[in-house]
Amino acid sequence: xxxxEGPGKIAAIMVEPITASNCxxxxxxxxxxxxxxxxxxxxxxxxxxxVMTGFGRxxxxxxxxxxxxxxxxxxxxxxxxxxxxxxxxxIATRKIAExxxxxxxxxxxxxxxxxxxxxxxxxxxxxxxxxxxxxxxxAMGEVLMQELERIKEEHPCVGDVRGKGLFxxxxxxxxxxxxxxxxxxxxxxxxxxxxxxxELLVKLKEDGVHTYNRWxxxxxxxxxCINEEELMEGMEKIDKALTIxxxxxxxx
Amino acid sequence: xxxxxxxxxxxAAIGQYEREYIFHSWSAQKSFxxxxxxxxxxxxxxxxxxxxxxDFCSQLVNVNAGxxxxxxxxxxxxxxxxxxxxxxxxxxxxxxxxGRLLAEITPGDLTKSFLxxxxxxxxxxxxxxxxxxxxxxxIITRWSNGGSSAFTDRTGGSGVYQDLxxxxx
Numbered sequence: 001x002x003x004x005e006g007p008g009k010i011a012a013i014m015v016e017p018i019t020a021s022n023c024x025x026x027x028x029x030x031x032x033x034x035x036x037x038x039x040x041x042x043x044x045x046x047x048x049x050x051v052m053t054g055f056g057r058x059x060x061x062x063x064x065x066x067x068x069x070x071x072x073x074x075x076x077x078x079x080x081x082x083x084x085x086x087x088x089x090x091i092a093t094r095k096i097a098e099x100x101x102x103x104x105x106x107x108x109x110x111x112x113x114x115x116x117x118x119x120x121x122x123x124x125x126x127x128x129x130x131x132x133x134x135x136x137x138x139a140m141g142e143v144l145m146q147e148l149e150r151i152k153e154e155h156p157c158v159g160d161v162r163g164k165g166l167f168x169x170x171x172x173x174x175x176x177x178x179x180x181x182x183x184x185x186x187x188x189x190x191x192x193x194x195x196x197x198x199e200l201l202v203k204l205k206e207d208g209v210h211t212y213n214r215w216x217x218x219x220x221x222x223x224x225c226i227n228e229e230e231l232m233e234g235m236e237k238i239d240k241a242l243t244i245x246x247x248x249x250x251x252x
Numbered sequence: 253x254x255x256x257x258x259x260x261x262x263x264a265a266i267g268q269y270e271r272e273y274i275f276h277s278w279s280a281q282k283s284f285x286x287x288x289x290x291x292x293x294x295x296x297x298x299x300x301x302x303x304x305x306x307d308f309c310s311q312l313v314n315v316n317a318g319x320x321x322x323x324x325x326x327x328x329x330x331x332x333x334x335x336x337x338x339x340x341x342x343x344x345x346x347x348x349x350x351g352r353l354l355a356e357i358t359p360g361d362l363t364k365s366f367l368x369x370x371x372x373x374x375x376x377x378x379x380x381x382x383x384x385x386x387x388x389x390x391i392i393t394r395w396s397n398g399g400s401s402a403f404t405d406r407t408g409g410s411g412v413y414q415d416l417x418x419x420x421x
Contacts, residue, residue: 005390005392009388009390010391011382011383011385011388011391012383012386012391012392013392013393013394014382014391015394020313044386045386047375047378049371049375051371051375057313057316061357062358065359070362073378073381073382074358075371075377076374077368077371077374078312081324082315082318082324083311083312083315085328086369087369088369088371089367089374090365090366090368090377090381091354091355091363092363092364092366093362094361094364096364096381096385097364099384099385100381100384100385103384105366105381108340109368109373110340112368113344113347113367114337115336115337115338116331116332117367117369118344118346118349118350119331122349122350124324125350125353128317167313205305208304209306209308210297210306210308211308212309219309220309221310222307222310223294223295223310223316223317224316226295226318230296230306
């Protein structure tokens, strides 16, 4: 693709190290390393979007730490201050920063770098450190993955489970063998919500578990301070609610 | 445990005003069903009737520290007392300290932060930065969740662009 477009015309490759709301796709080992190598080969910058995966979400401070790949530019937001005040950041390497010593960076809005947001972010980073929330994300993530594997074994409707740390998902299918999706990945889905997915979310809400889905994928991403008891309580309720989908696929 | 929030409006009015006067994101407006959270703590929140929910998506996968963390709340209060706002043109203690902390926790020689008000804008600024630095125009993305600004809509985040390959801006 770089060759087709012309390497001299491409500024950057921008990816989420772990694809986030678009169904939590964890790359195989070596993928990001290879991407780094391709970028270096062609002199193209590598941008990691760590907006969702940053600040301990995946059991490391940043998802790229799992593979020891460092981008040229990293973007963050969300966990930077846990949403207490709106904030994001574009973080560049020293080399890129130096370029802008003499060249103007043409951007900025009135509320960029707001002191209240900065104060919240400093406090949040201290909380992550002092309360060992990144470590907790990793430890609870292991409990979560074990539980997800068990759920996958037991439910005919579960085609795949995946994630890292407290950033996981359950993929629901019509057929475990063919992995045919329970819900098509299409715009129509937005307009005509799938009955069984809707029913699943209603059941979870009734049982006191709040989460969201993208098409046939149910997201699991609790706060990093969650303890094992709360995590297992939620997982038991999800386990129970999935029988709705099991019944649905056995009758259609 | 935190007290239930005291609302100046009753729940019915909150729901009605939300429906009538507010545009809601990522939805056909008719589908918005008012759901009021009256209290939140750690991994949980409660609705107006006192029913408890486990927040299994940290709101929008952002409340990493948990709801209503006293130390973060205190930091915001302290800063509000000291100085609510200064324009980006001034030097500011909190901005300076956050920049240093971000350089410390991010890997490699990621050093200098451009502070924005959200992830979509951070992505947009990353694109601008890469273009200015390289003098090149094209950006390759891969079904990334880029946000919803004019640039980043086209990076595929909204989920309606489903080309599993890549997209050039």
